[in-house]
Amino acid sequence: MAHHARDIIQQRRSRERGAILKSAPLQVALTYPSPYNVGMSSLGFQTIYRELNGREDTVAERAFLPDDIAQAQQDRDPVLTYESLRPIGDFAVVALSVAYENELAGVIQVLELAGIPALASERDPRRHPFILMGGPLTFSNPTPLALFADAVIMGEAEDVIHTVMDTLGTTQTHAQRLDALAAIVHVWVPTRHNETLAAIAKCERLPAFSQILTPDTELADMFLIESERGCSRSCTYCVMRRSTNGGMRLTPADDILALVPEGAKKVGLVGAAVSDHPKIVDIVNTLADRGLGVGLSSLRPDRLTDPFVAALKRGGYRTLTTAMDGPSARLRMQLERRAKVEHLERCADLARAHAMKTLKLYLMIGLPSETDEDIEECITFVTALSKRTSLALGIAPFVSKRNTPLDKHPWAGIKVVEGRLERLRKGLRGRADVRPTSARWAWVEYVLAQGGAREGLAVHHAVRLGNRFADYVTAFEAIGITEQSKRPRRALGVLRDESTP
Numbered sequence: 001m002a003h004h005a006r007d008i009i010q011q012r013r014s015r016e017r018g019a020i021l022k023s024a025p026l027q028v029a030l031t032y033p034s035p036y037n038v039g040m041s042s043l044g045f046q047t048i049y050r051e052l053n054g055r056e057d058t059v060a061e062r063a064f065l066p067d068d069i070a071q072a073q074q075d076r077d078p079v080l081t082y083e084s085l086r087p088i089g090d091f092a093v094v095a096l097s098v099a100y101e102n103e104l105a106g107v108i109q110v111l112e113l114a115g116i117p118a119l120a121s122e123r124d125p126r127r128h129p130f131i132l133m134g135g136p137l138t139f140s141n142p143t144p145l146a147l148f149a150d151a152v153i154m155g156e157a158e159d160v161i162h163t164v165m166d167t168l169g170t171t172q173t174h175a176q177r178l179d180a181l182a183a184i185v186h187v188w189v190p191t192r193h194n195e196t197l198a199a200i201a202k203c204e205r206l207p208a209f210s211q212i213l214t215p216d217t218e219l220a221d222m223f224l225i226e227s228e229r230g231c232s233r234s235c236t237y238c239v240m241r242r243s244t245n246g247g248m249r250l251t252p253a254d255d256i257l258a259l260v261p262e263g264a265k266k267v268g269l270v271g272a273a274v275s276d277h278p279k280i281v282d283i284v285n286t287l288a289d290r291g292l293g294v295g296l297s298s299l300r301p302d303r304l305t306d307p308f309v310a311a312l313k314r315g316g317y318r319t320l321t322t323a324m325d326g327p328s329a330r331l332r333m334q335l336e337r338r339a340k341v342e343h344l345e346r347c348a349d350l351a352r353a354h355a356m357k358t359l360k361l362y363l364m365i366g367l368p369s370e371t372d373e374d375i376e377e378c379i380t381f382v383t384a385l386s387k388r389t390s391l392a393l394g395i396a397p398f399v400s401k402r403n404t405p406l407d408k409h410p411w412a413g414i415k416v417v418e419g420r421l422e423r424l425r426k427g428l429r430g431r432a433d434v435r436p437t438s439a440r441w442a443w444v445e446y447v448l449a450q451g452g453a454r455e456g457l458a459v460h461h462a463v464r465l466g467n468r469f470a471d472y473v474t475a476f477e478a479i480g481i482t483e484q485s486k487r488p489r490r491a492l493g494v495l496r497d498e499s500t501p
């Protein structure tokens with residue numbers, strides 16, 4: 001059945017444009033802990049692929065978590081790279097990009113499927129690859145990775161990755177590597193630093209852009225380009241806010257337009273605050289003039305004006321998606337969001353005026369100090385808004401993240417979140433389509449966002465048990481965390497028992 005995995009890879013490869021085939025002494029399996037369609041939509045993943053392959057001494061080949069893990073486990077499929085169909089266990093380095101907390105399960109699964117022990121303490125450096133990690137999770141709290149990673153690059157990795165590769169290429173023993181990597185400012189080496197993280201790196205080499213185009217993702221054949229990086233705003237729950245992430249850095253409009261390759265049909269403008277680019281309307285219009293479809297990764301409601309929505313319509317928009325953030329005006333203030341009632345009303349009018357099918361609004365519930373009154377206000381407001389245009393609400397439970405002002409806020413509780421969702425659903429029946437994400441998995445995310453090595457180890461346990469939600473409940477209970485203990489203890493240092501208070 002291993003043939004099946006090969007067939008899928010070969011089929012996908014035959015439809016890709018831009019894959020890099022080369023040979024070099026330092027071999028890296030750049031592995032994404034989610035399936036192909038997710039990994040290939042990650043601009044960070046594509047950028048590191050280009051950076052690594054741009055080095056004379058290095059070749060990077062891609063691998064992904066299989067689409068159907070249970071099947072892959074049953075068939076004992078190896079995890080193969082897309083470029084040369086070699087098992088990732090044969091590479092000197094496996095580099096993993098981790099986007100968010102709940103992807104830790106994918107990290108464990110992909111390594112173990114490949115025959116590489118997920119726990120660093122169970123690996124033999126003479127036989128197993130060096131495990132390097134990085135990715136968006138490092139902006140908030142990567143400490144749950146402590147027992148799995150040999151080293152972690154913190155923050156924007158385009159520059160640091162070269163120092164790391166130079167070090168890996170020139171050191172001999174595993175211990176020497178760890179010592180040398182631990183001396184690099186933006187590299188966190190858990191066995192050397194314990195849970196004290198290294199500083200987050202910032203890179204000024206904008207923009208990141210797609211290396212490989214493929215029809216096999218949700219963003220099919222879309223050329224992704226970073227129109228800005230970071231954000232100038234200060235929303236209190238967000239790790240991308242200006243104080244954490246070095247502020248907003250723009251890609252000049254001409255550079256964006258010049259980088260779009262011949263043959264692209266769609267262009268995705270990526271960034272934390274794309275609609276804050278001062279030239280955004282011109283950029284979208286110019287791309288539409290060239291007959292290209294356009295997608296933006298984020299639209300702030302206070303930025304949406306008539307010419308902007310007209311440009312988006314020309315670029316192929318049929319659904320206008322923006323953020324309502326919190327259920328009530330009071331909570332939106334608390335989040336330091338600039339979205340006001342009048343902005344959201346204007347968005348609804350613009351959606352209608354430009355014949356959009358739907359206005360989709362994202363918001364969080366389970367926010368600190370939220371009560372049923374806030375939910376009632378949401379129902380009243382959205383009901384009124386639904387008279388202006390067709391509406392959908394994308395609702396996610398609030399999860400408190402480190403490196404934000406709302407860090408350490410307790411979890412609202414699965415029952416509370418589900419109760420409020422039910423209230424919204426009932427109150428808005430026939431008026432707005434309510435599409436929530438899971439409250440249960442948000443709790444898992446919360447435990448990891450606030451936890452450390454010990455919580456990471458519990459995920460290892462849960463994966464062993466079957467990776468269902470009930471398995472996480474069991475695994476967390478075993479370390480004294482229940483959903484009722486709303487405030488999990490900060491990591492107590494599996495790695496440094498002596499420091500436990």
Ligand code: SF4
Nearest residue numbers: 231233235238241272
């Ligand atoms: S939520 Fe969006 S607008 Fe607010 S700080 Fe984060 S990236 Fe910026």
